[in-house]
Amino acid sequence: MSAAxxxxxxxxxxxxxxxxxxxxxxxxxxxxxxxxRIHGHTYHxxxxxxxxxxxxxxxxxxLAYLRREIERLRDxxxxxxxxxxxxxxxxxxxNLCAFIRADLEPIFPQLCAVSVERxxxxxxxxxxx
Numbered sequence: 001m002s003a004a005x006x007x008x009x010x011x012x013x014x015x016x017x018x019x020x021x022x023x024x025x026x027x028x029x030x031x032x033x034x035x036x037r038i039h040g041h042t043y044h045x046x047x048x049x050x051x052x053x054x055x056x057x058x059x060x061x062x063l064a065y066l067r068r069e070i071e072r073l074r075d076x077x078x079x080x081x082x083x084x085x086x087x088x089x090x091x092x093x094x095n096l097c098a099f100i101r102a103d104l105e106p107i108f109p110q111l112c113a114v115s116v117e118r119x120x121x122x123x124x125x126x127x128x129x
Contacts, residue, residue: 008052013112014060015048018070024091038081044117045100049110058111073103093125094117101127 023040023050047070053060082091087102089095096116117124 011050012053012060013048013050014063014066014078016045016063016066016070017044017046018074019044020074020078021080022077022091026090026092031065041118042120043077043096044119045096046113046115046117047100047104047108047111048113048115049108050112051110067107069104069107073100076103093123094127097125098129 020043021040021044025036025038027036047066049061049066051060073123077087077096082088084089084099085099088099093116097114100114100116101111104114113126113128115124115126
């Protein structure tokens with residue numbers, strides 16, 4: 001006799017990607033010369049929300065709402081000198097992840113991870129909680 005299948009409770013992860021172009025300087029102890037000069041990158045970011053979809057809409061979050069808030073955030077970073085962005089601190093990948101989290105988490109409490117990547121140099125940071 002086989003046992004009846006009982007599905008385990010499941011949670012969804014919903015992600016949205018975006019990019020921004022920005023310049024910055026950075027104080028470093030190695031490869032310092034180029035980092036201290038103003039230079040720019042194309043940053044690719046991804047935010048991930050986790051939770052249970054609404055039983056009526058079937059959605060964790062309406063993607064149009066998420067995209068609208070990302071566009072608002074993107075406007076704060078895109079084609080900016082990151083050294084001048086209030087609340088960011090040194091423009092490291094780690095600080096960019098924390099900045100994005102601080103901006104979006106009050107609006108989307110389901111936010112569980114933020115990644116920022118510079119594809120050209122192969123660098124990526126993921127902040128998860």
